[in-house]
Amino acid sequence: MSREAEGAMASWEVFLRPRRGLAHQHVGSVRAVDPDMALEHARDLYTRRGDPLSLWVVRSAAVHTASPTERDPFFANARHKPYRYPEHFAPLAEGDDQRDD
Structure with missing residues (x-):
């Protein structure tokens, strides 16, 4: 990673x-030399209307994302863990919820 x-x-x-x-919520991006200047630019650009509760800025290089080409494998369901899905379980028939003690 270059500095x-x-x-x-x-x-x-x-x-x-x-x-x-x-x-x-992500509302946009700004360019600045340091976090303080980034906050000032963000305040000026994105808080003109309303009185927000808080405002965060994060260096874009620090945000790690999944690209659209990774979407299918990254967000694919864990089919190797069938217990996570309701179809893995048999539906209860009437009287099945009673214990046989």
Whole structure:
């Protein structure tokens, strides 16, 4: 992984939490030389309307994602673990829920 030069502009991802009870949502990106400047740019760009509860910036290079080409294998169901799926279990018939003690 290459290191960015000191003082070079970096890309930052912006996450905003509009109010209590809601999760942070990705709202866009900004370019800045440091986290403080990234927060200022994010505030200026993404909080013009409303009064958000919190604002996060994360260096884009630190965000790890699954690409669209990895989507099928990455998000594929774990068919080798059938106990995770309801069709693995036989449906109960009437009276099956009683224990034979």
